[in-house]
Amino acid sequence: MKKTLFIVAVIALIAIAVWQLSMLCSNKESKPEVAEEESITALDIIAMEHDAISEALEGVPLNTSAITITDFRGNPLSLSDAIGAGKSALIARFSATGCRPCVERLMAGLEDFCNSHPDSDTTVIVVAASVYARDLNVFEAQYSRKMRFFGAEEFPLDFGEAISPYSFFVDDKGVISEHTILTND
Amino acid sequence: MKLKNINLTLLTTALSLALFSCGNHAEEGGVKTVKFDYDEMKTLQLDPSALVALEASDSSLIYDIVEAIPYNNEYYVWSRDLLKRFDAQTGKFKGTLAKRGEGPGEFSMINRFWLDADTFRVFDGNTKLQYSYLPDGTFCDQFNPFPDMPKSGATQLRAQTFFESPDGNGYYIANGYVGGRPTPSPSYTRYPTDAEATIVPGRGLRSGSFLMDRGFTDREHNRLLLWEGVRDTLFVIDDSHEVRPLYAFDFGSHSLPADKQNLLHLDERATAFAEGKDIPYLSMLRYFQSVGDRIYFSFASASPEIGFGMFDEKTGKTSLITLNGENGRYRPAGFIKIIGDSALVAINDKDDDGANPALYTFPLSAFE
Numbered sequence: 001m002k003k004t005l006f007i008v009a010v011i012a013l014i015a016i017a018v019w020q021l022s023m024l025c026s027n028k029e030s031k032p033e034v035a036e037e038e039s040i041t042a043l044d045i046i047a048m049e050h051d052a053i054s055e056a057l058e059g060v061p062l063n064t065s066a067i068t069i070t071d072f073r074g075n076p077l078s079l080s081d082a083i084g085a086g087k088s089a090l091i092a093r094f095s096a097t098g099c100r101p102c103v104e105r106l107m108a109g110l111e112d113f114c115n116s117h118p119d120s121d122t123t124v125i126v127v128a129a130s131v132y133a134r135d136l137n138v139f140e141a142q143y144s145r146k147m148r149f150f151g152a153e154e155f156p157l158d159f160g161e162a163i164s165p166y167s168f169f170v171d172d173k174g175v176i177s178e179h180t181i182l183t184n185d
Numbered sequence: 186m187k188l189k190n191i192n193l194t195l196l197t198t199a200l201s202l203a204l205f206s207c208g209n210h211a212e213e214g215g216v217k218t219v220k221f222d223y224d225e226m227k228t229l230q231l232d233p234s235a236l237v238a239l240e241a242s243d244s245s246l247i248y249d250i251v252e253a254i255p256y257n258n259e260y261y262v263w264s265r266d267l268l269k270r271f272d273a274q275t276g277k278f279k280g281t282l283a284k285r286g287e288g289p290g291e292f293s294m295i296n297r298f299w300l301d302a303d304t305f306r307v308f309d310g311n312t313k314l315q316y317s318y319l320p321d322g323t324f325c326d327q328f329n330p331f332p333d334m335p336k337s338g339a340t341q342l343r344a345q346t347f348f349e350s351p352d353g354n355g356y357y358i359a360n361g362y363v364g365g366r367p368t369p370s371p372s373y374t375r376y377p378t379d380a381e382a383t384i385v386p387g388r389g390l391r392s393g394s395f396l397m398d399r400g401f402t403d404r405e406h407n408r409l410l411l412w413e414g415v416r417d418t419l420f421v422i423d424d425s426h427e428v429r430p431l432y433a434f435d436f437g438s439h440s441l442p443a444d445k446q447n448l449l450h451l452d453e454r455a456t457a458f459a460e461g462k463d464i465p466y467l468s469m470l471r472y473f474q475s476v477g478d479r480i481y482f483s484f485a486s487a488s489p490e491i492g493f494g495m496f497d498e499k500t501g502k503t504s505l506i507t508l509n510g511e512n513g514r515y516r517p518a519g520f521i522k523i524i525g526d527s528a529l530v531a532i533n534d535k536d537d538d539g540a541n542p543a544l545y546t547f548p549l550s551a552f553e
Contacts, residue, residue, distance in 0.1 A: 073538045097452050132249075134538050141243040142267075 053159070054179040062156065062174045069127055069150035072136035079125070080174075082150060088122045088171045093155055095129035095163035102182040106165045107143075109182075114146040122169070127152050129163055216418075216430045219496050221503045223439045223467060226492060229551050231510030236532060237276045239541040245269055245278035247541050250520040250531040254300050257320060260544060261305060263298040268307070270322075276543070282322050283307065290324030292316055296346040310345045310361065331358060335382045337371050342384075347376070348400040351407045354378055357422055359400065359411075362390045373411075373428055387428035388420065391449060399471040410475060415454035416446045417469050419480070432480075432496070436467040439486070462487045469494075472521045481528065481549075483521045491517040493528065495552040504552040508532070508545070518542050523549065 064080035071077065083089040092110055094103045107126075114124055124147035128136065136149040157166065157179075168179040239247065239262070247264035254261040259279055260271045270279040282305060285292055296310030304325065307316040317325040334342045345361040355377035362370055369389025376382045399412045411420040411428065417440065421431040445457035458466050465488040473482035478499040485491050492507035508517050508530070518531035520542075526549050531542040 097455075134540075135248050137539055138246045138248050141246040145243070 050164075050181045050183065054181060057157070057168065057176045057179040060176050062170055062176055064170065064174045067152075067156065069152045070133065071150060072133050072140075074133045077150075079127075082125055082148060083123050083170070086172050088169060090122050090124045090167065090169050092124075092126045092165070092167040093128075093158065093163065094126070094165035096131045097129075098160075098163050098165055099182075102165045106167060106182045109167065109180075110147055111143065114143075123148065125150065127155055129153050129155070129158075216433055218433045218435050219501075219503060220435045220437065221467075221494055221496075221505055223436055223486075223505060226505040226507060227551070229506050229508050229547060231508045231515050231532065231545065231547075233510050233515060236510075236515065236543040236545050237271075237273065238534075238543045239269075239271045239276045240278040241539060241541040242278060244281070245271070245541065249518060250542050250544075252298050253520065253522060253529060253531070253544060254298075254305075255524065255529075256300060259320075261298075261300070261320075263295060266292075266295055268295070268298065268305075280322060282320075283316065283318050283324065290316060290318070290327070308344075308346060313344055330356075331376055331382070333382060334358075334376075335374060335384060337384060338368065340370070342371065342374055344374070346400075348409055349402045350375070350377065351402050351404050351409055351423075353404075357385065357400070357409055358382075360390070373422065375426055383426075385422060385426060385428055399473070401474055403475040405477070406475065410473065410480075412469065412471055412473060414451050414471070415441065415458055415468050417441070417467075418446075419469075419473070434469055434494075434496075436484075439464055439467045441466045441468055459487050465490070470519050472519060474521075474523045476523050479552075481521060481523050481552075483517070483519050483530075485519065491519050493517070493521055493530070493552075495549075506551055508547070515543075526550075 064083060065078050067079040068076050069079055069082060079091075090110070090113060092106055094106060110124055110126065126139070126147055126149045128139070128149060128151055130153070131139075131151055133151060136151055139149040140147070157168075165182040166180060167182075169177045171177070237260070239245070239260075247262060247267050247269055250262055250264055252263040255273055258273050260273050261282060262269050262271060266285045268282040268284070270282055271277065272279055283290060283292065285294070287293075292307055292309040292314070293311040294309055295307050297306075297308040299306055301317075303320065305318045305320065307318070308314075308330075309316065313329055313331065314327045315330045316327045319325060331344045331347070334344065336342065342358075343361040344358045347356045347358040350356055355375070358374040358376055360370060360372060360374055369391045371384040371386075372388040372390055373385035374382055375385050401410045403410055407423060409422040410431070411422065413420070417434040417436070418430050419432045419434070420428050422428050441454070441458050441461065445454060448454045448457065458468055465486045467484050467486045470483040470485055470491070473480060478497055480496045480498065482494050483491060484494055484505075490507060492505055495502075495504045497503070508515070510516075510532070514535050515532050516535065518533045520529075520531035522529045524546075527546045528549060528551075529544060529546050532545045533542055534540045
């Protein structure tokens with residue numbers, strides 16, 4: 001009897017060990033592959049050419065829960081809350097004091113995306129700097145509430161003195177892709 | 186073009202002299218310093234029941250008011266790239282006069298909006314076209330009013346906006362910045378109807394701006410008054426067909442220091458202005474108008490607070506006022522337009538972030 005109990009106990013321990021190992025592997029798989037040291041700071045970005053910036057950001061994770069933005073009433077929320085749990089997002093960034101033609105091209109691109117992906121689960125978010133809070137509501141109305149507008153004076157990927165407009169996708173894990181910088185060319 | 190890339194060019198010496206002048210209404214090199222006493226600013230109690238709250242729905246939401254034209258018991262409101270109509274008594278939304286787009290009668294941006302007899306007109310500083318609409322929004326026509334803009338050196342000048350010449354002979358054009366050159370672009374072009382267009386000497390742009398130059402054609406005094414952002418100087422073009430500084434508005438210890446006003450880029454000046462929250466700094470906004478002997482304008486302070494000023498050119502009297510309703514709930518938003526003996530102003534409701542600005546009228550006697 002004792003021998004049987006011992007064998008069951010050993011099997012149970014092995015099963016637990018296997019389960020823990022499998023969980024560990026599972027966790028590892030769900031975690032972004034890019035290590036923290038591969039993240040890019042705004043200071044790194046400033047020194048790069050536009051194409052190099054976008055290439056370097058491909059596959060880099062963005063901690064969306066650590067980024068605070070505000071709605072048109074001035075209420076703060078995290079970027080991850082704005083995106084929604086388990087959802088991907090197309091995120092655009094500009095400053096009202098930035099290059100106006102670039103912003104216009106950026107917004108035209110977002111509109112095209114919204115119109116060509118009417119049933120997409122991808123949340124389209126614009127994070128604007130140097131705008132009045134209530135203007136965010138007018139922006140949303142102007143774009144038929146197809147995209148959501150928020151305010152933030154600082155954003156981790158900003159570069160350029162007046163914030164060069166840019167956009168990028170993040171997947172449901174916050175990993176960046178298709179980073180694009182709008183220029184006046 | 187970037188906002189930060191705005192103009193400052195010449196006359197820094199003259200401007201500095203003007204800003205540092207000590208006497209009230211002092212004159213230095215043709216530039217008069219006009220002193221305003223912020224500590225003596227009066228607060229006018231606003232009557233909330235007299236507000237014309239502009240209806241706020243998704244189709245009628247507007248940004249700040251740039252222009253409001255009363256016509257046929259309606260307000261025709263220009264707000265950035267929006268043109269909306271509201272009932273002048275109730276604020277009820279009556280429709281969109283015209284909109285941005287690429288179809289017939291659609292503009293890409295609005296650099297000027299005005300009423301010409303019974304026709305509303307828009308100048309698009311991007312396409313350089315002037316569009317005309319009947320009051321019900323019916324599109325009439327479009328054309329390029331300035332097909333023969335002169336060159337500055339090898340560079341073709343481009344109209345950003347324009348103002349009627351005070352003598353009735355054509356227009357003065359505020360040029361867009363063409364950039365990238367060590368020599369400044371001329372700020373203004375004279376475009377008479379009976380002669381070739383010529384560059385207006387006296388002021389040039391070294392960098393561009395999104396903030397449109399603002400001008401006021403003052404036929405009574407045969408002059409065009411001009412403004413530049415975060416510089417408390419009114420410039421003038423008169424019979425000499427040159428642009429020169431006319432008045433330097435001095436808010437005393439609340440004036441943005443001259444070296445900050447002389448910064449090249451608008452955003453640098455705006456940043457310096459915002460940094461003076463504790464002082465606070467005051468600066469003229471783009472809304473100003475000459476009526477009789479008086480010049481009326483709005484100003485912003487970094488406190489933040491917006492108010493209105495008056496300068497009597499004949500007597501030298503100056504006055505500052507602000508409005509307050511329900512303990513700070515209703516405050517001015519910047520826009521002011523003098524109509525007869527009254528001022529039409531925009532008012533924000535602090536307690537309703539989703540509301541449109543309201544319009545409000547008060548008598549000019551409030552400046553006494």
